[in-house]
Amino acid sequence: MAVTLTEAGGRRRASRRGVVPLAVGLLMILVWVVTALGADWIAPYPPADIDFLAISQPPSPAHWFGTDQLGRDILSRVIHGGTYVLTIAPAATLLGLGLGAAIGLATAWFGSWFDEAVMRVLDAVMAFPIVILAMLALTFLGAGTGNVVLVIGLVFAPLIARTVRAAALVEARKEYVMAAQLRGEGSLHIMAMELLPNVRGPLIVEGTVRLGYAVFTSATLGFLGLGVQPPTPDWGLMVSENQALLTTAPWTVLFPALAIAWVVVAIGLAADGLKEYLEP
Amino acid sequence: MTASSTGPLLELDNVTISYQRRRDRVDAVRGVSLIIQPGEAYGLVGESGCGKSTLAMAVMRHLPRNGILSGGQVLFEDRDLFRLNQAELRRVRGGRIAMVYQNPESALNPTLKVGEQVAEVFRLHRALRHRPAAEAALDMLRKVRIAEPDRVVGLYPYQLSGGMRQRVVIAMALAADPALLVLDEPTTALDATVQADILDLFTDLRGEMKAAILFISHNLAVVQQVCDRIGVMYGGELIEQGTVAEVFKRPRHPYTAALFDCIPDFGVRKSDRRLAGIAGGVPDLAALGTACLYEPRCLISRQLCRVEHPDLMRAGSRHLSRCFFHAETPAPGAAARVRPEAVPVPDVTAGIPLLSLHGVGRRYGRAHILKDIDLEIAPGETFGLVGESGSGKSTLAKVISGLVPPSAGTVALAGERVAGQVGKRTGRQRRDVQMVFQTPDTTLNPRKKVASILGRAVRVLAGLGGKRKRDRSSALLGDVQLPVEMLRATPDRLSGGQRQRVAIARAFAGDPRLVILDEPTSALDVSVQASILNLLLDLQRESQAAYLFISHDLAVVRYLSDRIGVMYLGELVEVGPTERVFRPPFHPYTQALIAAVPRLGGAAPERPVSLDKPAPGPSERPEGCPFQTRCPRAYDRCRAEAPPWRDAGEGHMIRCWVALDALEASQSAALKPRRVQAPLPIGRRP
Amino acid sequence: MLRFFGRRLLLLGVTLVVASVLIFAITNVLPGDVGRIILGPFAPQDAVARLNAELGTDRPIVIRYVDWLTGVARGDWGRSYAFDTAVFPLVVERLGRSLTLAVSGLVVLVPLAVAAGVAAARREGGIFDRVLSTVSLAFGALPEFVTGVFLILVFGIWLGALPIQALPPDGAGPLTVIAHLVLPVGCLVLLLFAYLFRMTRASMIEALAADYTRTAELKGLPQRTVIWHHVLRNALLPTITVIGAQIGWLVGGLVVVETLFKYPGIGSLIHFAATNKDIPLLVGCSLAITFVFALGNLAADLLYAILNPRVRHGRHAH
Numbered sequence A: 001m002a003v004t005l006t007e008a009g010g011r012r013r014a015s016r017r018g019v020v021p022l023a024v025g026l027l028m029i030l031v032w033v034v035t036a037l038g039a040d041w042i043a044p045y046p047p048a049d050i051d052f053l054a055i056s057q058p059p060s061p062a063h064w065f066g067t068d069q070l071g072r073d074i075l076s077r078v079i080h081g082g083t084y085v086l087t088i089a090p091a092a093t094l095l096g097l098g099l100g101a102a103i104g105l106a107t108a109w110f111g112s113w114f115d116e117a118v119m120r121v122l123d124a125v126m127a128f129p130i131v132i133l134a135m136l137a138l139t140f141l142g143a144g145t146g147n148v149v150l151v152i153g154l155v156f157a158p159l160i161a162r163t164v165r166a167a168a169l170v171e172a173r174k175e176y177v178m179a180a181q182l183r184g185e186g187s188l189h190i191m192a193m194e195l196l197p198n199v200r201g202p203l204i205v206e207g208t209v210r211l212g213y214a215v216f217t218s219a220t221l222g223f224l225g226l227g228v229q230p231p232t233p234d235w236g237l238m239v240s241e242n243q244a245l246l247t248t249a250p251w252t253v254l255f256p257a258l259a260i261a262w263v264v265v266a267i268g269l270a271a272d273g274l275k276e277y278l279e280p
Numbered sequence B: 001m002t003a004s005s006t007g008p009l010l011e012l013d014n015v016t017i018s019y020q021r022r023r024d025r026v027d028a029v030r031g032v033s034l035i036i037q038p039g040e041a042y043g044l045v046g047e048s049g050c051g052k053s054t055l056a057m058a059v060m061r062h063l064p065r066n067g068i069l070s071g072g073q074v075l076f077e078d079r080d081l082f083r084l085n086q087a088e089l090r091r092v093r094g095g096r097i098a099m100v101y102q103n104p105e106s107a108l109n110p111t112l113k114v115g116e117q118v119a120e121v122f123r124l125h126r127a128l129r130h131r132p133a134a135e136a137a138l139d140m141l142r143k144v145r146i147a148e149p150d151r152v153v154g155l156y157p158y159q160l161s162g163g164m165r166q167r168v169v170i171a172m173a174l175a176a177d178p179a180l181l182v183l184d185e186p187t188t189a190l191d192a193t194v195q196a197d198i199l200d201l202f203t204d205l206r207g208e209m210k211a212a213i214l215f216i217s218h219n220l221a222v223v224q225q226v227c228d229r230i231g232v233m234y235g236g237e238l239i240e241q242g243t244v245a246e247v248f249k250r251p252r253h254p255y256t257a258a259l260f261d262c263i264p265d266f267g268v269r270k271s272d273r274r275l276a277g278i279a280g281g282v283p284d285l286a287a288l289g290t291a292c293l294y295e296p297r298c299l300i301s302r303q304l305c306r307v308e309h310p311d312l313m314r315a316g317s318r319h320l321s322r323c324f325f326h327a328e329t330p331a332p333g334a335a336a337r338v339r340p341e342a343v344p345v346p347d348v349t350a351g352i353p354l355l356s357l358h359g360v361g362r363r364y365g366r367a368h369i370l371k372d373i374d375l376e377i378a379p380g381e382t383f384g385l386v387g388e389s390g391s392g393k394s395t396l397a398k399v400i401s402g403l404v405p406p407s408a409g410t411v412a413l414a415g416e417r418v419a420g421q422v423g424k425r426t427g428r429q430r431r432d433v434q435m436v437f438q439t440p441d442t443t444l445n446p447r448k449k450v451a452s453i454l455g456r457a458v459r460v461l462a463g464l465g466g467k468r469k470r471d472r473s474s475a476l477l478g479d480v481q482l483p484v485e486m487l488r489a490t491p492d493r494l495s496g497g498q499r500q501r502v503a504i505a506r507a508f509a510g511d512p513r514l515v516i517l518d519e520p521t522s523a524l525d526v527s528v529q530a531s532i533l534n535l536l537l538d539l540q541r542e543s544q545a546a547y548l549f550i551s552h553d554l555a556v557v558r559y560l561s562d563r564i565g566v567m568y569l570g571e572l573v574e575v576g577p578t579e580r581v582f583r584p585p586f587h588p589y590t591q592a593l594i595a596a597v598p599r600l601g602g603a604a605p606e607r608p609v610s611l612d613k614p615a616p617g618p619s620e621r622p623e624g625c626p627f628q629t630r631c632p633r634a635y636d637r638c639r640a641e642a643p644p645w646r647d648a649g650e651g652h653m654i655r656c657w658v659a660l661d662a663l664e665a666s667q668s669a670a671l672k673p674r675r676v677q678a679p680l681p682i683g684r685r686p
Numbered sequence C: 001m002l003r004f005f006g007r008r009l010l011l012l013g014v015t016l017v018v019a020s021v022l023i024f025a026i027t028n029v030l031p032g033d034v035g036r037i038i039l040g041p042f043a044p045q046d047a048v049a050r051l052n053a054e055l056g057t058d059r060p061i062v063i064r065y066v067d068w069l070t071g072v073a074r075g076d077w078g079r080s081y082a083f084d085t086a087v088f089p090l091v092v093e094r095l096g097r098s099l100t101l102a103v104s105g106l107v108v109l110v111p112l113a114v115a116a117g118v119a120a121a122r123r124e125g126g127i128f129d130r131v132l133s134t135v136s137l138a139f140g141a142l143p144e145f146v147t148g149v150f151l152i153l154v155f156g157i158w159l160g161a162l163p164i165q166a167l168p169p170d171g172a173g174p175l176t177v178i179a180h181l182v183l184p185v186g187c188l189v190l191l192l193f194a195y196l197f198r199m200t201r202a203s204m205i206e207a208l209a210a211d212y213t214r215t216a217e218l219k220g221l222p223q224r225t226v227i228w229h230h231v232l233r234n235a236l237l238p239t240i241t242v243i244g245a246q247i248g249w250l251v252g253g254l255v256v257v258e259t260l261f262k263y264p265g266i267g268s269l270i271h272f273a274a275t276n277k278d279i280p281l282l283v284g285c286s287l288a289i290t291f292v293f294a295l296g297n298l299a300a301d302l303l304y305a306i307l308n309p310r311v312r313h314g315r316h317a318h
Ligand SMILES: Nc1ncnc2c1ncn2[C@@H]1O[C@H](COP(=O)(O)OP(=O)(O)OP(=O)(O)O)[C@@H](O)[C@H]1O
Pocket: B019, B020, B021, B028, B046, B047, B048, B049, B050, B051, B052, B053, B054, B055, B064, B066, B067, B218, B285, B683, B684
């Protein structure tokens, strides 16, 4: 579009683009990492301590976030609940990244019928809504932290594979790859040493975005009762356990929901910042 | 006309244009003043990045978002373009000034029929209604001599060839009968034969219409053909300006003169003279001192040039130069008449050929990309391969190197048949055949340092490790005349020419016997091209490697090659020693290629052998002779049977039904009056 | 066009077959004893074995798959343990209700997100763009039960303005029905807005920067014509495909939204089936959802093909 003398100028300083949201996002995440690591010391009460004398109390100096219908301290449960999200989500993301990168690189590099076959299968896997697929699998594998990580990692892998494949396809046609072939480099070398470093950018960006969705999915599975099992304090689980109290004791639902929102927003900010920072 | 007919049509007054970049601000165009009169054709030339396109966009008042006019004025018909309001600006754009730019692939809207896209201009600027506008559009398409205009109006851009698309863009630009036509490299992305046709069209149209032209190009010969006056840009400045006749006869700036020396004249051979490059690189626009911008590279610079910046000064009645010592500008050629060291002449007839292809073909589905190729290359020989884009040159290169296995025929190295896939060849065979590619941007892995790029090649191809590997890498870097410190650099820190040198060093890591050079200089400016060509000659003298040199630039191929092959639609149609190929008899296709080379020299250009229709795609290969759909001499037999190879002697073979003496007679007659001279490209091709 | 249509249908078939294999594999091959899953950990072993024999889980796997698939094709989707009725009619009934919810969501979402994307792209880097881009990314991965909880708290409880259950009482007027749908639909829209908005914005920015847009501007066309006639056509093509892909998220979102708002659709049904280990019902719901999703994608692809001259004229690339 036309730029006249007055329209231009005054653009923000480009060299620091993305740093601010990235820093804010990381700080917001750090808060939860610290509280989760020191949960035993920071939380005012043990998370599973039942106190029949303080049932469904609204927030007060003794219970900042109030208590639930068993008299458990919401603040303590929220603090402990972070541990699950913050282990499940990164672990699942890493699993998905590793698997997805391997599939994406291999399909892009080998191409032809291998690519065609693998992509058809992945398409079909992606034809399932993620939550449904995870739900199906967990029903049969049984709930539990390890299975949740496994299932989320597996359902994310095709999505990541697709991104990596697209980026690797572009790289694989470039001339430096032909030069490597002419030297007689093996497929493994080309995928790991020539292609992988050049799809690192999209891979990292995809990773941060997926991390956000891993939180999303694990919380949703918790909410649906397919993740961590009671009485473990998990945020999603807390929301569904206390859903019936929404009208009478809204704090039992509000604070775990806020905690999820906090983490998701933090990861979103960090992802956005990182993306701008990496892509000029 | 809204303006008085006496004043200049376009006047740039001390125009400076700046780009805001990540960290700093650069003046991409600085203090340019020039005037274009009604009806005049002004050519602007210069190497890549000198600010030509920026200037063109300023004339349209269409700078990129981060660009501003930071000084001076652009006056069009006496009105300051940058002070017009949006409505006035819209009337000027497309109505009074129209533009054609380089890439016809993307200039047209992919979702609209081309007829509609032309008609739109008539509706907008000529206030025509739907039907009359559509008819006017059809008329316009006829005027730009598009094949089958009645059919073309109803087609979408993707259904047209590059040349046809560019004709549509031109029709669109001419539709409102503008007073000024801005052409930014309008033929650069096109094949030589198509370029010749389009230039021919411009020359004709100039007779019919009154529009003035601002013609931007990196190709001096093209500018000469179209323009009256010429301006040369360097580092954002106008450094020389004059009539085409004056500047081409006697350049008055050392840079312009040096540019002429970088280009192999059509007909000059490697045994005649070495090319002169221009030492050093283009100035960094962000860090300029007070000196003459050209000072670091100038052969006649003096003390004064280092302390003072020259202004444009008079160097003739209508000739301006930004040089204190313009009178001393060396005449082109004076500095360049360096006798080359003896170029070895390989014996093509004796011994076992280094490479021999037998009946090589490659097909994808029904499409024959390569068909029935027989070819031999002798040790130490340079074999040049020419042909239009899409004729299969690169595929042939890949088949020989093993990147693409042939679907028919055999490839043999030194008499020994090799596997089709590079992975199945022996280590020795892989060392023997290496490749240098076209695109400097992608030829090196951007995530690796030069040391590791060369080191890996040395380790795998030469089998060296540890200190000997490092020594060899440094030596290779020295061989391509790069400083050893560059080992620590990543590719993004290198210029295009430097990257290409690293790529050459990589290819030579294991003492190859055949190096395939696939358009290695096409993306480079001519000054860089000259030094790369020199380097290739030096390396060949020391290593005795044979070259397969692929290029679309006939002058360069002629300069470098011992023998030449001409490809069309995946087949070889002519093979022979270089000088024989450039003398009649030619294959009719070769004749068209040679005629398409833009001519320098005062004489009015002879009409190119027009190939009218675009080349059919590989899946639409015609029966009989592949060239029959476009050949001006085709007759019944050509459409029925594949033509035979005819032997013109001394290894010169032509594949055509027409008898050689008949070809020769008519072609010699056509050639007689013309002085064949060099194409002078002075920039890069995208 | 016809060839494209044919190829696309074939692809749909392949996808469905692979998906059915997947569903079958998860329910039959995963380590897990179907009888045990259904009867629970405390049931006696011989009861489990009897049930397994009844279900035929001891026959060869391929035969079971073929049997199962022919059954599915004939509409014999088994019986639900929990409801003790045939699965197929139950699923169809619930699916119909869910479609109401989903379609309402799309009707609100698409114009909103596309318009916002276009507006943001036209002023790229402007305040509207930056706020919306940041917000949409930050909130893009917010689970819908979280937004749902917020919506319920604010509009349902504190303001008391809207009902917090999606299902209206029997015989309610159209206004009441709409009022009941506002919160769940809002929830779905919030879930999907971010992605569609960002994709529209991105393809719009690309189209605005394209050479053909420059050509149109340099012809002197007014901004309005440039946008409507030249840019939007090209920018919205990729958006159509994105909308097709969004249907998956939408269906996934339904599981949570219907559970949260107590809406008897396919989402809450599959949730019920999963938590109650009602395997035939679970499989039936999965099948239905996959089918709907695949059809949605097909529709999007066809629309894309119709609007894109390249595909319409039967040639993909050359
Ligand atoms: N949008 C931009 N932002 C920053 N710098 C730019 C921008 N566009 C061009 N430049 C810089 O301005 C200078 C002039 O560029 P311009 O495209 O006008 O050159 P040119 O002579 O047309 O080159 P070419 O022959 O490659 O087309 C170059 O250094 C280029 O890198």
